[in-house]
Amino acid sequence: MNNVLIYTENFDGKFKKSIYEIASYGSEIARQLGGQAIAISLGDVAEGELKSLGTFGISKVLTASGDLFDTFQNLPYAAAIAQAANQENAGVIIFSASNIAKAIAPRVSVKLKAGMVFAATGLPSNLNPFTVPKKVFHGKAFADVVVGSERKIISLSQNSFGLREHPADIVIEALPTETSTASAIRVIDTQKASGKILLNDAEIIVSGGRGLKSADNWQPIEELAEILGAATACSRPVSDEGWRPHSEHVGQTGKIVAPNLYFALGISGAIQHLAGVSSSKVIVAINTDKDAPIFEAADYGIVGDVQKVLPQLNDAFRKFKAEN
Amino acid sequence: MKILVCISNVPDTTTRIKLSSDQNAIDLSNVQWIINPWDELALTRALELKESSGGSIESVSIIHVGNAGSEATLRKALAIGADDAMRVDAAPADAYAVAHEIAEAVKDKNFDLILCGIESSDYNGSAMGGMLAEFLNMESVSSVSKLEIEGAEIKLNREIAGGYEVIAAQAPVIAIVQKGIAIEPRIPSMRGIMMARKKPLVVVPATGAKALTEFVHYTPPQPKAACKMIAADNPAELVNLLHNEAKII
Numbered sequence: 001m002n003n004v005l006i007y008t009e010n011f012d013g014k015f016k017k018s019i020y021e022i023a024s025y026g027s028e029i030a031r032q033l034g035g036q037a038i039a040i041s042l043g044d045v046a047e048g049e050l051k052s053l054g055t056f057g058i059s060k061v062l063t064a065s066g067d068l069f070d071t072f073q074n075l076p077y078a079a080a081i082a083q084a085a086n087q088e089n090a091g092v093i094i095f096s097a098s099n100i101a102k103a104i105a106p107r108v109s110v111k112l113k114a115g116m117v118f119a120a121t122g123l124p125s126n127l128n129p130f131t132v133p134k135k136v137f138h139g140k141a142f143a144d145v146v147v148g149s150e151r152k153i154i155s156l157s158q159n160s161f162g163l164r165e166h167p168a169d170i171v172i173e174a175l176p177t178e179t180s181t182a183s184a185i186r187v188i189d190t191q192k193a194s195g196k197i198l199l200n201d202a203e204i205i206v207s208g209g210r211g212l213k214s215a216d217n218w219q220p221i222e223e224l225a226e227i228l229g230a231a232t233a234c235s236r237p238v239s240d241e242g243w244r245p246h247s248e249h250v251g252q253t254g255k256i257v258a259p260n261l262y263f264a265l266g267i268s269g270a271i272q273h274l275a276g277v278s279s280s281k282v283i284v285a286i287n288t289d290k291d292a293p294i295f296e297a298a299d300y301g302i303v304g305d306v307q308k309v310l311p312q313l314n315d316a317f318r319k320f321k322a323e324n
Numbered sequence: 325m326k327i328l329v330c331i332s333n334v335p336d337t338t339t340r341i342k343l344s345s346d347q348n349a350i351d352l353s354n355v356q357w358i359i360n361p362w363d364e365l366a367l368t369r370a371l372e373l374k375e376s377s378g379g380s381i382e383s384v385s386i387i388h389v390g391n392a393g394s395e396a397t398l399r400k401a402l403a404i405g406a407d408d409a410m411r412v413d414a415a416p417a418d419a420y421a422v423a424h425e426i427a428e429a430v431k432d433k434n435f436d437l438i439l440c441g442i443e444s445s446d447y448n449g450s451a452m453g454g455m456l457a458e459f460l461n462m463e464s465v466s467s468v469s470k471l472e473i474e475g476a477e478i479k480l481n482r483e484i485a486g487g488y489e490v491i492a493a494q495a496p497v498i499a500i501v502q503k504g505i506a507i508e509p510r511i512p513s514m515r516g517i518m519m520a521r522k523k524p525l526v527v528v529p530a531t532g533a534k535a536l537t538e539f540v541h542y543t544p545p546q547p548k549a550a551c552k553m554i555a556a557d558n559p560a561e562l563v564n565l566l567h568n569e570a571k572i573i
Contacts, residue, residue: 011485072484074457074464097450099483102442102500103466106419106454115420115536118443118450131540136447140341141350142543143447149536155450185463185493192487200485204573228573246469246504247483252337252445253361253503261572271338278545282570284562285551295551300565304556313559320563320573 001091001150002035007081008053008061009100010045016201017163018096020056022156024164025123026094027057032127033091037168038062040084040175042077043069047172054170056163062088062175071187072100078107079181085112085151087175097155098200105155114151119256121160138252138275157279158200159258199250202231204261207250207277209235211266211287211306215243220310221265227317233257235267251276266306269294286310325381325473325495327374328435329367330426330452331401332360332416332444333394343542350542357397361509362441364404366499368506370439371405373473381473383407387429389414389422395525402520403512409523414530417538423455424533431460436495437478442467442502447539453500463497469504 006026008019027037039053039061050061062084068076081104085093093108095101097119109116117132121142125131129146132154136143199205206225208218218232225232232248239249250257252272258279265286267273274297277283285298286306295301302309335341335355342351359367367386374381386401388394389412398409412425430438438460440453457464469488470481478497481488481504512520554562566573 071489074454074466078458099467099485102450103454103464106423106451107458107464109420109451109536110423110455110458113536115418116449116451117537119448134448136350136539136542137335137339137341138445138448139545141343142545143539144541146538146540147536148538183463185465185491185497187489188492189490190484190487191489192484194486196486198486249503261566261570275337282566282572284566295553297548298551299549299570300554300562301551302554302556302559302562309556309559312557313562316560316563319560320567324567 001089002030002033003088003090004030004033004035004037004092004094005081005085005088005090006037006039006058006094008039008041009096009098010041010043013045013049015049015052018098018158018201020163021158021161022094022096023053023056023058024166025156025161027166027168028123028164029092029094030057036060038088038090040081042080050172051170054168055165057166057168058170059168060171060173062173064175064177068177068179068182073183073185074103074107075183076177076181078104078111080175080177082108082111083177084175091151093151093153095153095155097157101155105153109153112151113149114153115147115149116153116155117145117147118155119157120154121157138256139278140275157258159260160279197229197231199231199233199248199255199257202259204228204230205233205250205257205259206230206263206265207233207235207267208238208265209267210237213307217307218244220314223314224263224310224317227314227321235273264294264298265310267294268292269297325377325436326434327370327381327384328430328438329363329370329384329386329406330438330440330456331363331367331386331388331398332441333357333388333390333397334360334444334446337361337445343544347542348540357394359397359401360441360444362443362502364509365503365506366439366441366501367401367404367406368509369471369501371510372506373471377473385410385435387412387426389416389425391415398525399520400512402523402525403516404510405516407523409525410528411525412528412530417535419449419451419455420537421533421535423452423459425530426456427459428531428533429528438462438498440498440500442500453498457498463493464500465491465493465497466500468499468501471499471501471505
């Protein structure tokens with residue numbers, strides 16, 4: 001049970017940074033346990049992409065593709081991961097804390113009677129008892145969770161561990177799968193924005209609040225996002241007003257994000273908003289109210305009207321980008 | 325059709341979290357308890373579906389695992405419009421134990437649609453709904469932001485990276501729901517509050533399901549250094565600090 005199994009979810013056949021992050025994390029745990037770090041990849045992923053996992057300490061990758069795995073389905077995916085954990089004698093199973101992990105990790109947990117920690121924030125602080133750190137109350141406190149079961153499942157928060165290269169020779173092996181796990185659920189349509197930087201992947205997020213006054217005033221926000229290669233986001237009142245889509249709402253009841261740099265522009269910083277952004281490495285705030293709670297969470301602040309400050313700030317960033 | 329909504333009882337989301345002096349527990353004295361926000365949206369959607377179903381949805385039930393202290397929260401759910409409530413009489417030790425208890429309590433009750441919130445606002449586990457689906461051996465759809473019933477078909481939007489999928493499912497199914505499923509949670513009316521007192525709230529004995537995880541210690545977030553203020557007429561200084569001091573761009 002010293003092996004670690006890492007579910008390496010792909011996005012249109014590619015691995016994102018968060019997957020290399022869990023490969024780094026899982027192989028570090030495997031080294032501590034004295035076992036192997038083994039990945040499982042479901043759906044079509046090219047050989048070169050699979051082998052790239054070796055850079056981060058993965059020594060074997062199990063693959064399964066075909067009809068069962070063409071589109072994401074809970075039942076065959078969870079069954080294949082549990083099967084791989086049994087085959088490889090994996091005591092710890094790692095996911096990236098994504099929507100996919102929310103769908104299947106709990107099923108794998110019940111199949112394997114494995115206690116689960118969702119959105120872990122770092123390595124186990126102790127292997128016996130197996131103790132994993134995570135945030136609770138959306139970052140208002142940190143907790144240590146002891147997983148008492150023989151098997152353990154950890155979903156790692158994005159951008160909480162980083163990438164650690166540890167090159168390993170990697171072999172690719174097919175996982176034999178059964179067809180009896182097919183699902184009666186059908187995907188009848190897929191709507192996906194292409195070419196847009198997704199909030200959960202973004203290293204930089206430019207987020208606007210009520211201080212922008214109206215949906216018509218979003219252009220400088222979009223501009224800043226474009227200059228920096230950032231994703232755009234908003235506070236809850238903005239999405240409730242319909243100024244921006246709900247998918248852009250970050251905060252306790254919207255998306256929880258952890259970029260390297262978060263711009264809170266015209267956002268006062270209600271406790272629920274801060275709960276969704278407090279894991280950001282650096283927060284910049286612009287607000288007219290010098291006493292706004294956002295300045296307690298921010299690293300850098302400007303007191304001023306975002307509509308006046310932002311165009312000048314955009315010019316300054318443009319100049320910086322031109323020179324660097 | 326019968327709908328079940330799983331309800332968690334959580335501290336109000338504006339609560340300032342205090343730790344006990346030994347930091348082994350969260351100090352829950354003087355906490356205002358509410359329906360978990362995602363469960364509240366799930367309940368709201370269930371009631372909307374029932375009201376527009378022309379009688380084909382016969383009931384919206386709720387279930388909760390907790391001690392008697394959470395009955396005020398369950399009465400609120402009944403006041404909003406749920407028809408009946410079950411409380412499994414056990415402390416909610418972890419998601420695994422809660423899902424196991426709920427599965428045991430409802431496995432013979434033939435619910436066609438079970439709604440769960442995608443996470444609870446206290447321990448942020450994002451686990452209970454998926455575990456319940458596995459215990460009940462039911463199909464499930466997670467990250468659901470829209471749910472309609474069209475004849476025998478249940479149509480759901482599942483949020484994926486960069487967009488959503490439209491999914492067709494058949495009952496029985498578990499939908500694990502998030503923001504977008506309903507817009508505004510409902511506020512109980514005076515009549516609703518009166519009626520809720522007469523609605524059934526059944527206490528179900530626990531089966532003694534075991535937890536697999538335990539929260540053992542808490543620490544407060546590290547205090548943040550003071551925000552460095554930059555003059556509004558000097559945004560170039562912000563760019564300079566982000567580059568040379570924070571080294572983030």
